[in-house]
Ligand SMILES: Nc1ncnc2c1ncn2[C@@H]1O[C@H](COP(=O)(O)OP(=O)(O)OP(=O)(O)O)[C@@H](O)[C@H]1O
């Protein structure tokens with residue numbers, strides 16, 4: 001059997017004395033795109049934060065293997081260097097740091113951590129311009145402070161630009177579709193689809209079945225009360241859309 005790209009085994013996590021993740025089991029094979037759907041507050045963003053290694057969460061049980069390697073003991077930058085990428089539900093604003101500068105620093109930090117040579121400025125500019133073009137991100141936007149004053153859709157596009165440049169192995173997209181207009185949804189989806197490939201897996205968290213018409217998942221998971229309660233093909237998303245989450249809560253109980 002080949003090693004899955006991401007394997008989450010019986011993951012339990014707490015924040016502020018509250019257990020939010022209650023035994024998550026989830027396996028994403030290399031090259032596959034999996035979707036997670038689940039009601040507000042079920043713990044989806046918590047899962048993405050715990051995967052990325054955000055502080056404040058206490059892992060009480062379980063394992064997370066990235067390409068066969070346990071990552072729970074690693075800090076966020078080490079996880080990123082191993083090829084994990086998280087696109088936030090609410091991208092953070094960094095006043096005073098131009099988007100271009102941020103992207104270059106992020107990229108070079110990763111190249112360094114992987115033992116590769118830093119990119120020269122002209123090479124980097126070329127890479128950004130190329131990746132930015134398909135995402136409709138112009139050079140004016142790249143000169144502005146990261147995410148400061150960006151519209152909701154612009155923030156999401158900037159996240160995907162970062163993802164395209166860093167070329168991660170495992171991408172976790174937390175509600176990348178929320179707040180996108182129809183054109184932006186298509187732009188972002190095309191950007192994500194362009195990055196699909198045998199060496200890269202994705203976990204796409206969404207509330208909307210319509211995203212999955214653009215980014216067609218291999219597997220859909222239903223998340224409820226801190227764990228995966230049902231997994232199936234993309235038709236599961238349609239079933240959810242028509243029936244709601246009620247039927248699946250019983251499976252969790
Ligand atoms: N710092 C915290 N202190 C206490 N509770 C928290 C904290 N952070 C998150 N929670 C709680 O954890 C639960 C899960 O939150 P989470 O953001 O993971 O949900 P979600 O599934 O992503 O929801 P949504 O679909 O609305 O984005 C919520 O009840 C939330 O209030």
Ligand SMILES: [Mg+2]
Nearest residue numbers: 044045046089
């Ligand atoms: Mg969330």
